[in-house]
Amino acid sequence: MLPRLFTPSIMSTLEQPELKTPAPVPPAPRHRRRRAAVRTPRVRWRRNRLAYALIAPAVVFMVLVHLLPMLGGFYLSFKKLNTFTFSQLWGAPWNGLENYRSILFDSENPLHSGFFEAVGNTIQYTFFTVLGTLGGGLAIAVLLNRPMRGIKVVRTLMLAPWVVPSFVVAVLWGFMWQSDNGIINKILVDYTGLLSERPVWLIGHNTIWAIIIPSIWRGLPFAMLIFLAGLQAIPDELNEAAQIDGAGPWRRFRFITLPLIRPLIAVQLLFGVIYATYQYAIPVVMMGSNPGPDADLMMTLIVRQSFSNNLFGFGAAASTLVMLAMLVWVFVWWAAFRRDMQPQT
Amino acid sequence: MRSRLVIAWAIALFVATALVVAACGGDDKSSSDKAATTAAKKPSGTVTLWIMNNGPQPVPDMEKTLAPFTAKTGIKVKVELVGWDVQFDRIRNAAVSGEGPDVTQAGTTQVPFFAALGGFENLNSRVKDIGGQPAYPEGVWNTTKIAGQDGVFAAPWFTEARAIYYRKDVLEKAGVDPATAFKDWDSFRATLQAIKDKVPTVDGKNIEPFGQPGKKAFDLVHHVMPFVWDAGGAELSDDLKKSTINSPEAQQGVEYFAGLLKDGLMDKSQLERDGTQVESQFKGGKIATWIGGPWTLQSASRTDDKNWVQAARDNVGIAPMPQGPQSQAFTFVGGSNLMMFKSSKNKDAAWELVKFLSQDQVQTDYANLMGMFPARKEAQSKVGEQDDNHKQFFAAIQQGRTYAPIPQWGQIENAYKTRFGNILDSAAGQGKPYSSAVVKSELDAAAKEADTLLAQGG
Numbered sequence: 001m002l003p004r005l006f007t008p009s010i011m012s013t014l015e016q017p018e019l020k021t022p023a024p025v026p027p028a029p030r031h032r033r034r035r036a037a038v039r040t041p042r043v044r045w046r047r048n049r050l051a052y053a054l055i056a057p058a059v060v061f062m063v064l065v066h067l068l069p070m071l072g073g074f075y076l077s078f079k080k081l082n083t084f085t086f087s088q089l090w091g092a093p094w095n096g097l098e099n100y101r102s103i104l105f106d107s108e109n110p111l112h113s114g115f116f117e118a119v120g121n122t123i124q125y126t127f128f129t130v131l132g133t134l135g136g137g138l139a140i141a142v143l144l145n146r147p148m149r150g151i152k153v154v155r156t157l158m159l160a161p162w163v164v165p166s167f168v169v170a171v172l173w174g175f176m177w178q179s180d181n182g183i184i185n186k187i188l189v190d191y192t193g194l195l196s197e198r199p200v201w202l203i204g205h206n207t208i209w210a211i212i213i214p215s216i217w218r219g220l221p222f223a224m225l226i227f228l229a230g231l232q233a234i235p236d237e238l239n240e241a242a243q244i245d246g247a248g249p250w251r252r253f254r255f256i257t258l259p260l261i262r263p264l265i266a267v268q269l270l271f272g273v274i275y276a277t278y279q280y281a282i283p284v285v286m287m288g289s290n291p292g293p294d295a296d297l298m299m300t301l302i303v304r305q306s307f308s309n310n311l312f313g314f315g316a317a318a319s320t321l322v323m324l325a326m327l328v329w330v331f332v333w334w335a336a337f338r339r340d341m342q343p344q345t
Numbered sequence: 346m347r348s349r350l351v352i353a354w355a356i357a358l359f360v361a362t363a364l365v366v367a368a369c370g371g372d373d374k375s376s377s378d379k380a381a382t383t384a385a386k387k388p389s390g391t392v393t394l395w396i397m398n399n400g401p402q403p404v405p406d407m408e409k410t411l412a413p414f415t416a417k418t419g420i421k422v423k424v425e426l427v428g429w430d431v432q433f434d435r436i437r438n439a440a441v442s443g444e445g446p447d448v449t450q451a452g453t454t455q456v457p458f459f460a461a462l463g464g465f466e467n468l469n470s471r472v473k474d475i476g477g478q479p480a481y482p483e484g485v486w487n488t489t490k491i492a493g494q495d496g497v498f499a500a501p502w503f504t505e506a507r508a509i510y511y512r513k514d515v516l517e518k519a520g521v522d523p524a525t526a527f528k529d530w531d532s533f534r535a536t537l538q539a540i541k542d543k544v545p546t547v548d549g550k551n552i553e554p555f556g557q558p559g560k561k562a563f564d565l566v567h568h569v570m571p572f573v574w575d576a577g578g579a580e581l582s583d584d585l586k587k588s589t590i591n592s593p594e595a596q597q598g599v600e601y602f603a604g605l606l607k608d609g610l611m612d613k614s615q616l617e618r619d620g621t622q623v624e625s626q627f628k629g630g631k632i633a634t635w636i637g638g639p640w641t642l643q644s645a646s647r648t649d650d651k652n653w654v655q656a657a658r659d660n661v662g663i664a665p666m667p668q669g670p671q672s673q674a675f676t677f678v679g680g681s682n683l684m685m686f687k688s689s690k691n692k693d694a695a696w697e698l699v700k701f702l703s704q705d706q707v708q709t710d711y712a713n714l715m716g717m718f719p720a721r722k723e724a725q726s727k728v729g730e731q732d733d734n735h736k737q738f739f740a741a742i743q744q745g746r747t748y749a750p751i752p753q754w755g756q757i758e759n760a761y762k763t764r765f766g767n768i769l770d771s772a773a774g775q776g777k778p779y780s781s782a783v784v785k786s787e788l789d790a791a792a793k794e795a796d797t798l799l800a801q802g803g
Contacts, residue, residue, distance in 0.1 A: 082801045083753050087441045087462050110760075110794040180614035202617035203559060204775020288561040288619065290763050292770065307434055309756040309798075 077316035086310050099317035111305065111314055117293055118301040125212055125297060126276040132216035134268055137223025138261075142253070144224070145231040155228070162221035170285035173214040177201035177286075202287060207295035211283045215276065223268055230261040266337035273333075274326055298322050388694035391421040393446035395436070397429050397681070399503075400640070400715040401649075410711050414701045420694045429563075433755075440464025443688035447695040450502065450681045453488035454748055454755065459684060460491050460498035461752035466685040467496040471696055475500060475703040476721075484678055484745050485720050492585055492750045499682035500699050501720035503712045505638040506678040507567055508741035509533075509667075513660040515552065515633040519543045527664040529672075530575070530601055537610040540633050547630060547656060555605060556632035558623040559616030559773075560766025566758050567677035568636050569765045573598035574746055575669025580757070581749045581795075588795035590761060591788040598669070599765065600784055603772035613773035628652040636666075639738050643716025663737040665744055678745025680720060718742060753802065757795045764791035 045052075079085075080095035102109040144155060161169070176183045179200045188195045201210045234257065242252050280299040283291040289304050290296065298318070306315030396407055407424045415421055425446065427435050433455065439445025440462040451459055459465060468489075472478075478486050481501050489499040509527050516523050519539040526536040540554040557568055570580065578595030581588055589595060605611040612632060615623050627635040628644075629652060644650045645661050668674040683702060689695050701707060708719035709728060718725050718738070729739025748754050764787040770776040777783050 083458065083756065083798075084461070084801055087464075089441075110790065110797055178614065178617055180612075200613065200617070200773070200775050203770045203773065206775075288563075290560060290759075290766070292560060292763075293767060293776070304759075308759055311756075 073316045074320055076312060077320045079313050079316075081311070081313035081316070083310045086312050092313075095313060099313045100321070103314065103317055103321070111311070114296070114301060114305075115318060118296045118298050121208060121294065121296055122277060122298045124208055125215075125279065125295075126273055128212045129215045129219065129276045129279075130269065130272040132212070133219035133223050133272060134265065136216060136220045137268075138227050138265075140220070140224045141227035141231055142257070144228055155225075158224060159221045161218050162225075164218065166218065166281040167285055169214050169218050170282045173210070173217075173282075174202070174286040177210050203292065205294050207287065207292055211279075211286060211291070211295055211297075214286075215279065215282055219272070219275075223272075226264055226268060227261060230264045231257065234260050263337075263340040266333070266340050269337075270330070270333050273329055277322065277326065388691070388697045389419050390691050390694055391423055392448060392689070392691055392695045392698055393423040393425060394698065395425050395427045395432075395446045395449040397427060397432050397450055399450075399681075399717075406711070406714050410707065410714075411698075411701075414698065418694075418697055418701075420697055422698060437462065439686065439688075443686075445686050445688060447689035447691055448683055448685050448698055451499065451684050453485075453501075453679045453682055454758070456488055456499045456682055456684065457491045457750040458752045458755050460496070464687050465498050466687050466689070466692065467498060468500065468685065468696075468699075469495070469497050472497050472500065474696075474700055480721055480723075482722055482725065482742070482745075484747055485680070487750060488680075488747060489682060490750055491752065499684045500703055502681045502683050502702060503708065503715065503717040504678060504680035504720045504725065504742060505640070505717050506738065506742040506745045507571065507636050507638055507666070507676045508738055509634060509664045510627060510637050510641065511634045511662045511664060512547075512552075512630075512657060513662045514656060515540055515544050515547060515660075516662070518547075523662055523664065527667050529668040529674075530572075530670065533667040534605070534610065537605065537634065541610060544633070550630065552630065553612035553615075553632045554610050555634045556612040556615035556623055556626055557636060558618050558620050559769045560762060561616075561618060562620040562623070564620055565762050565765055567679065569599060569602055569761075570748075571666050571674075571676045571746075572602045572669065574675035575667075575671065575673060576601070577669075577671050577673075580761070581751075581799075585749050585751055586799060588757070588792040588799070590764075590795065591785065591792040596781075596784055596788055599768060599788065600781065601669075603768050603779070603784065606769060606772040607779055613775075616769055616773055625652045628654070628657055630654040630657045639718060639735075640716035642734055642738065643713070661734065663734040663741075665737060665741040674744050675746045676741050676744050678742055678747055680717065682720075751799075751802075753798045756798045760794040760798065761791050764788060 076089075076092075077099055078095055078097070079090075080093040080098070081089075085092040103112060103115050106112050140158065144151065144158070164172075179185055179198050179202070182201075184201070185198045189198050199206060201207070238256050239252055242256055247255070278299055279297055280303065283295055283297055283300050284303075287295060289300065289308060291300055302315045302318050302322075305311045305318075394407070396403055400406055404424050404426050411422045411424070423446075427449075432451075436445070436449055436451060436455075436459060439449070440459055441464060443464065445464075482504075485501045485504055489497050489501060491498070511523070511526070513523065516526060516536070519536070520543065521536050521539050525532055527533050537554040540552075544552065546552060559565065562568075573579070573590070573595045576594045576598035578592050578598050579589050606613055606616075615626060615632065618626070623632075623635065624637060624641055626632050627637070627641070628650070642661060642663060645653060645658050666674050666676040683699050685692065685695050685699065702711070703721070705719070705721055705724040708721055709724045712719045712724075712728065718728055725742065726739065729735055729742075748758065767776060768779075768784050768787050771779045771783055
């Protein structure tokens with residue numbers, strides 16, 4: 001039974017943690033709060049027990065499938081787990097902070113350089129993917145946000161890449177990137193003559209772009225849709241009034257559109273960064289379990305070292321570090337955007 | 346208010362009951378199995394066999410093979426397919442948890458790792474039933490053990506080795522005699538050069554002299570190590586305590602292989618593909634030579650394999666791997682073995698199954714279905730007599746060598762694969778600029794990683 005439990009415990013730390021946008025609690029009106037304080041806990045329990053009953057299954061499930069495996073993974077990150085010990089699992093020798101130390105500071109350990117290579121690649125991947133997705137999505141949304149014929153058809157077509165599963169995206173682009181007979185090099189070299197030599201995409205330094213571009217391609221439609229909904233909610237009067245006052249398109253975008261869709265940017269930034277950091281399917285399907293020194297991401301590294309090389313201690317420690325990094329990101333994000341998340345009054 | 350509460354609790358109760366029932370369901374089945382097997386004396390009942398995707402129709406082929414077994418012994422066999430992509434995890438988890446089938450197929454190089462988990466039966470006292478060591482070639486038998494330990498943890502099932510595939514028509518056009526074309530490293534290189542110079546196209550379509558997959562292929566190491574062995578190198582020191590992949594001999598072997606890429610004799614765009622895709626490139630007439638296993642030879646006679654173009658299908662030639670500077674030629678020999686789980690509740694019936702699958706004729710027939718060689722000595726040599734190409738493959742098996750049978754081998758192979766992949770990428774002009782120093786530094790890194798893994802054993 002143990003390994004069954006074990007596998008999801010690592011996996012859960014790999015998957016996206018359930019990071020909910022902290023919902024702002026509207027300050028309760030004063031008189032109600034005072035009345036509630038007078039009530040005894042028993043009264044409150046009786047009043048709310050329906051609500052508790054309703055959320056109970058969800059809470060139990062969350063604890064079972066999420067919290068416990070996550071704590072299990074955290075615990076295992078202090079264990080010496082390798083080929084010879086992993087079958088003991090919880091009983092494996094205690095390793096203290098050694099897993100963390102060797103990852104972070106031991107330059108003699110081969111896992112150390114691999115880890116920092118993957119950190120660098122993941123940062124590059126996340127930065128460009130999120131930038132491309134949000135920037136491109138916003139640009140297309142602005143272009144589509146005007147009355148024109150066939151807008152619904154265009155919008156539907158724009159959504160197509162979003163419904164393609166990541167796995168299929170990676171297979172398709174994997175073929176398109178092939179240097180000898182892929183469509184991309186055919187366009188760049190044979191049809192348009194933009195380049196004189198065929199670039200190689202799936203090995204060497206270009207690999208990181210071979211995964212960033214399909215990721216943007218896939219994420220863009222959703223971002224576009226959200227931005228378009230936001231743009232359409234902006235009252236026409238605002239733009240008209242600004243136009244009468246002599247504001248050009250850029251100034252209207254800068255001072256009306258952008259501030260009004262700031263909350264939408266914030267939310268997508270939060271999820272986009274987390275989602276990109278946890279990317280696994282696209283590099284693995286396109287380039288195999290080891291995408292090479294230029295495209296090895298955190299998740300491909302962790303999965304490979306844990307599940308192919310039995311270094312579950314390393315995997316658990318690296319997963320914990322990624323999770324901590326994501327928590328830091330959420331705090332940074334919250335500090336930057338908390339005011340945008342308050343209800344507009 | 347009250348009725349809503351009742352509904353909510355009912356839902357919660359329903360979910361909880363469903364969970365409990367589901368959990369009990371699992372237990373129920375295994376306990377009834379146990380009762381059934383302890384009652385029987387003569388091996389009977391049902392055994393579960395895990396197989397990987399051997400050939401295009403793995404499960405029907407296996408069921409057909411086992412029909413006479415069930416008819417004769419009354420033992421039913423449940424054949425379950427476990428894909429090669431997940432088999433490592435599944436077999437490992439089954440061995441550790443004790444919840445698995447009775448018998449599983451396993452790759453020959455995986456046996457030491459699985460055996461070291463402790464979840465597999467030591468077959469030492471049983472293997473005399475199938476002829477023991479004398480019935481198998483030495484290299485094949487070695488894949489049933491863990492280095493430095495007593496015990497036999499597997500029964501060899503089928504064998505493969507890597508050999509050179511070439512196009513007879515292309516060689517003819519290039520004016521190269523197939524008998525000497527792949528004799529040694531120099532003639533191999535000269536052959537590729539002749540194809541490059543004299544046969545750039547076949548039927549108006551470009552053809553590259555040689556193509557091999559890069560790091561995307563799970564078996565990259567199987568295609569590089571023969572050259573390391575040829576040059577006198579080895580994967581590990583004789584006492585299996587240290588990596589020797591950064592020795593000058595090993596480096597010479599790796600540089601020979603990478604040099605083919607650097608000098609344009611090997612098609613660099615094949616590095617972007619995985620093993621199956623490059624195999625299709627040979628079948629499709631895009632590359633003139635290629636290193637592969639025996640199953641591709643068998644597929645040339647299958648009309649339902651549409652990857653073959655006619656010219657390639659009609660002109661397949663096989664040659665054993667070339668001799669290196671030490672006048673020795675090696676190739677990787679692998680295949681699959683059968684392992685019995687300690688947790689099996691029906692070991693005698695499971696052993697009957699292994700015995701059946703170890704019969705000469707059964708092995709030969711099944712190996713033929715997949716385009717593999719049987720693992721047994723006599724059966725193997727018979728298959729080798731089929732025709733000229735099979736004779737060449739049989740010769741290749743005789744040059745066969747496998748990796749040190751230690752539990753960490755799989756991990757070390759992964760480390761080597763990563764570094765070999767980097768070296769090939771840089772020889773293809775991608776990544777770091779190619780030089781001897783870069784090869785050396787990658788091999789040093791591979792050796793360092795391997796040493797760390799070897800140290801795990803204590």
